[in-house]
Amino acid sequence: MKNSFFKTKEGGLTIAFIIIMISFFLIQGGLAAGMNALAYLGFILVIVSMLYSPVKVFIIDRKK
Amino acid sequence: MNVPTNLFMWIMACLPIIVLLLLLIKFQWGATEAAPIGLLITIITAVAFYKADFTLLASETAKGIWSALPILLIVWTAILLYQVADEAKAFLVIRNGMRKLLPNELLLVLALGWILESFLQGITGFGVPVAVGAPLLIGIGMHPMWAVILPLLGQSWGNTFGTLAAAWDSLASTSGLTTGSPEYFAAALWASAFLFVWDVITGLIMCWFYGKGAGVKKGLPAVLILAVIQGGGELLLSQVNTTLSCFIPSCVSLVALFLIGRMKMYREEWKLEDSPIMNRAGTTAKEEEGPSDMSLLQAFVPYFILTALTIIVLVVKPINEFLGQFSIGFSFAETSTGYGFVNQAVESFSPLVPFTHASMFLFLSSIVGLIYYGSHGWIKKGGTGRVFAKSVAMTMPSGIAVIGLVIMSRIMGGTGQTDVLADGISRVLGKAYAILSPVVGLIGTFMTASNMSSNILFGAFQSTTAGLLGLNEAAVLGAQTAGGAIGAAISPSKIILGTTTAGILGREGEVLKKLMPIAIGTTIVIGLVVFATAVL
Numbered sequence: 386m387k388n389s390f391f392k393t394k395e396g397g398l399t400i401a402f403i404i405i406m407i408s409f410f411l412i413q414g415g416l417a418a419g420m421n422a423l424a425y426l427g428f429i430l431v432i433v434s435m436l437y438s439p440v441k442v443f444i445i446d447r448k449k
Numbered sequence: 450m451n452v453p454t455n456l457f458m459w460i461m462a463c464l465p466i467i468v469l470l471l472l473l474i475k476f477q478w479g480a481t482e483a484a485p486i487g488l489l490i491t492i493i494t495a496v497a498f499y500k501a502d503f504t505l506l507a508s509e510t511a512k513g514i515w516s517a518l519p520i521l522l523i524v525w526t527a528i529l530l531y532q533v534a535d536e537a538k539a540f541l542v543i544r545n546g547m548r549k550l551l552p553n554e555l556l557l558v559l560a561l562g563w564i565l566e567s568f569l570q571g572i573t574g575f576g577v578p579v580a581v582g583a584p585l586l587i588g589i590g591m592h593p594m595w596a597v598i599l600p601l602l603g604q605s606w607g608n609t610f611g612t613l614a615a616a617w618d619s620l621a622s623t624s625g626l627t628t629g630s631p632e633y634f635a636a637a638l639w640a641s642a643f644l645f646v647w648d649v650i651t652g653l654i655m656c657w658f659y660g661k662g663a664g665v666k667k668g669l670p671a672v673l674i675l676a677v678i679q680g681g682g683e684l685l686l687s688q689v690n691t692t693l694s695c696f697i698p699s700c701v702s703l704v705a706l707f708l709i710g711r712m713k714m715y716r717e718e719w720k721l722e723d724s725p726i727m728n729r730a731g732t733t734a735k736e737e738e739g740p741s742d743m744s745l746l747q748a749f750v751p752y753f754i755l756t757a758l759t760i761i762v763l764v765v766k767p768i769n770e771f772l773g774q775f776s777i778g779f780s781f782a783e784t785s786t787g788y789g790f791v792n793q794a795v796e797s798f799s800p801l802v803p804f805t806h807a808s809m810f811l812f813l814s815s816i817v818g819l820i821y822y823g824s825h826g827w828i829k830k831g832g833t834g835r836v837f838a839k840s841v842a843m844t845m846p847s848g849i850a851v852i853g854l855v856i857m858s859r860i861m862g863g864t865g866q867t868d869v870l871a872d873g874i875s876r877v878l879g880k881a882y883a884i885l886s887p888v889v890g891l892i893g894t895f896m897t898a899s900n901m902s903s904n905i906l907f908g909a910f911q912s913t914t915a916g917l918l919g920l921n922e923a924a925v926l927g928a929q930t931a932g933g934a935i936g937a938a939i940s941p942s943k944i945i946l947g948t949t950t951a952g953i954l955g956r957e958g959e960v961l962k963k964l965m966p967i968a969i970g971t972t973i974v975i976g977l978v979v980f981a982t983a984v985l
Contacts, residue, residue, distance in 0.1 A: 390838075390842075393842075394846070395841075395842040395843075395845050395846065396842075398481070398845035398846055398848070398849050399841065399842075399845050401845075401849060402845055402848055402849060402852075405514060405849075405852060406514070408514075409511055409514040409515065412507045412508070412510060412511040413511050413779055415507070416504070416507065416508060416511070416781070416782060417780070421503070421504060421507075424503075424504065424507040424508075425503050425507060427507065427510075427511075428503065428506055428507040428510050431510050431514070431856070432485075432488070432489070432492070434849075435484075435485040435488060435849065435852070435853050435856075436485050436489070437849075438481045438482050438485065438846070438849060439478075439482040439483075439485055439486060442479075442482050443482065
């Protein structure tokens, strides 16, 4: 049941959301501690997670 | 700031919005797919043309995620409340019960598409009326797309003074209006007058959607009575107490609706068989019944709890003050672009006050509803798990889109793109800017899904521009927030709330297409009125 949910688009988006929230704390922590690399990593992770849906719908699913 | 305001920079600032609109309307993409592309373009323009560095982008991204979180909490808990009622089949009972109380179908449509939304907007707002209203309208046999369109229209007039005037207060504070001053009440008068007109329009448009001329003819008396109570009541109360100027009239209109239902012209069973917004085939084919031992009042229990909790926590000052002292916020350091556009450091950015937040009322109402329905045997075995699982699955697509849109608006604001956008318009147009003043408010809400955010973004700008151009400042500020309220009917993030609970996620473009001409047309008329005050 759990495996099948995370294979759906909603499941993928749930993972993307979790990554975005973790990234929020990476950015926040990185900026507060002056560790810019950590903040940049968080920023990139947010963008990658955000792009999950268009990539899945218009690239991965269309190739199938 | 030294950001050059020229045509090229203006087009670059416009680009993310244009692409977003094209993807949603022309290419019919869902907001979950379109928002990330809009965000990507915003980032590219921010770096390439507005000299933003990665520290600024990361900081604004974090602010965007944090700003989106309260919206997501409302989305999830509103869907949770819907799932609880759906699992208990309460919507079938509500549909059948309302049909008996309001035998006139048009009045029933107005009740569930306009009056209930106004009531919910008066107390909670943040898209809850759309998320809650759409499934109720589907329950009475409306096509899902129209079940999204009507609540979007119905809730919009209450966006400025609803949620206990949160959006209005933000406009007053950012534009420097002193509470209780003549300028304050003058701006409130303009805002509520514009919203009164919009309220009448929304009621009549709903009748038109239901049955064209025949619908308007039948619904006109009810619409006028209800709009006078809502919009007229708000107009009067805005001169006394802005905080309650939407809440009280919307409560009164809810009571008045049932009295109207007893009037001679509405008390008989009436409907238009060929109404384009009603799904006649669908309702007759599967006329499912709810639990036979559930009364209409019992079906509404979670909503009664929601209303009671909201009123108690928001209106009873000692309780509000006690619960309001717990807040969570993060500090952010100052950032600036290569053009010297500065984002000031903040001690506690947009603090979340969990115990007075609308999502808390929704969550508690859902839990009480679950317990109440469960104690009567209306929630079947495994129902609780299903309710939570479905609510998470339904929230995620809209959640990602909302996060994308809010980050996009934060980056645009934080890199000076929003200022260039507005500044360019005012410089080029001169006094004719008055016509576009409500459009700026509308764009703000379109981008952020919040009349309050739009007022925060543009309140000071509108006030300054009005002063520079010698426009009627009260009228411009009234137009800003009225445009923002109208923008709540076409904001993609709000549309997603409706398409999510209506089960038609991905059809946001179709909804937008229907609403855009009405919203933009009315906004321009408001602008023409403001322009008239400047030149006459």
